[in-house]
Amino acid sequence: MPEYKIQYFNVKALAEPLRFLLSYKNIPFEDVRIKSEDWPAIKNTMPMGQMPILEVDGKRAHQSLAMTRYLAKQVGLVGSNDWEDLEIDMAVDTINDFRMKIGAVQYEPDEEVQKKKRVTLDNETIPFYLEKLEAMAADGHFALGKLTWADLYFVAVLDYLNYMAKKDLTENRPNLNKVKETVLALDGIKNWVAKRPQTDL
Amino acid sequence: MPEYKIQYFNVKALAEPLRFLLSYKNIPFEDVRIKSEDWPAIKNTMPMGQMPILEVDGKRAHQSLAMTRYLAKQVGLVGSNDWEDLEIDMAVDTINDFRMKIGAVQYEPDEEVQKKKRVTLDNETIPFYLEKLEAMAADGHFALGKLTWADLYFVAVLDYLNYMAKKDLTENRPNLNKVKETVLALDGIKNWVAKRPQTDL
Structure with missing residues (x-):
């Protein structure tokens, strides 16, 4: 090994x-x-x-x-063909876009600018992404209807996302919580x- | 097909x-x-x-x-094993980071904030990335010492990068120009x- x-x-x-x-x-x-x-x-x-x-x-x-x-x-947490790997990558990149949008606010050095950007983040960006991610995880997984590295990626970075967003992002999101439970039970x-x-x- | x-x-x-x-x-x-x-x-x-x-x-x-x-x-522009694909992905993600850093300035909606950020972009971010990318392309390719999708990716987005950066990013960068010439000659x-x-x- x-x-x-x-x-x-x-x-x-x-x-x-x-x-x-x-x-x-x-x-x-x-x-x-x-x-x-x-x-x-x-x-x-x-x-x-x-x-x-x-x-x-x-x-x-x-x-x-x-x-x-x-x-x-x-x-072995990948797809079994190129299209399946694309589906996983699409989910991962969407989660990563969400991470970067939250990060762009969290790491904005100018305090006044940050304050303004956090309002847009809270009122628009976070609800938009959470609705999309919740829909993507409708069957308890982000891709292929089974456990893939997209699920592990999301759960692994979730504490970081929550920290930067200053809230519990999976609250009242049963599908995202299902992903979290599944991964943490492995x-x-x-x-x-x-x-x-x-x-x- | x-x-x-x-x-x-x-x-x-x-x-x-x-x-x-x-x-x-x-x-x-x-x-x-x-x-x-x-x-x-x-x-x-x-x-x-x-x-x-x-x-x-x-x-x-x-x-x-x-x-x-x-x-x-x-x-068929990928590596021949997982580690080679990782090397290509590393190059692509670095080019993409550069794209996003330039884009964050270009698409900053607040004009005053944008002006300040463009100074940092011009004086720090762009020189830093160009030096790294130029070194990565030392043998005329971004990964594996041969043509991969990292080369095509870079040349395909280069006009967009130049447009957002408001300058010719490959000027006086012989290795990056070599990549450009190679791809455009295919x-x-x-x-x-x-x-x-x-x-x-």
Whole structure:
């Protein structure tokens, strides 16, 4: 089995889908968590000055979605043909668009601008995406009517989304809650969630 | 051969990678271009209220990168194993990050905010990304040292990037220009570029 190493900050956020996918198959990995005060010294050693980073037998990768898709293939949570993989990618990219729209407000440096943007986020963007995502998950899964990496991706980043949105996004969304329950009930995920460091986001 | 139909506005932008990939193999496709004045009436019929849309034998897909990856598989511009596909995805996602950072400024609705953000974009973001992309393309390709869909993706969206950045991004970047020349010299692409509707972005 390859040796996996994940490098990120001490948060779930964008590394948690990687941790979920490996945990799903009980694949061991080194879970390196860089302290904020150590980050400036190593930032420039990272391919794009960013984390997460995934190492597989010493070979280094970046770009969180690309790495997540790679691990999904390794653990068999992908489609059985190109069209099925497209359907999964469509779901994942839609969840990721939602994440970026919330993030654009959360990380807006100008306080006044942020305040204005959060009103639009709360009144328009979040309700729009939640309605779409709830409809996509009508049968309890985001794609193909079965468990795929889209489901694990959503549940893995949900705490981060809730943190940035400052609300419980799955409240009164039975389909999204079903996805969450299904993923969190998987043995490997349950074990990981029980033992992972406790962090807000 | 499947029947392909692309729906988008009368611009290159996010649909051009799809058009490039099909053209690369001289695969015919219906190139539907929605007029701006007709868009409000059909916006709500689109999966996420957005285009481009790709139809394959009547089955509809959305999410531009997901569709581009799908077509790349159909025309054989992907890697030969999961790690190679990860390397291509890393390059594509980095180009796409660059596109989104430029787009966040271009589409900022508040004029004052936009002005401030464009200074940071010009002085920090664009030089940072161009240096990274130029280094990635050191051997004339973005991934695997050979032609992949990352190269076609970059060249297909380049006019759009230049339009939003208000400058020629590949000026004095020999490696990026090499990628551009290589892609534009491909027979299928040359034919497509010669016959496509002329648009600024």
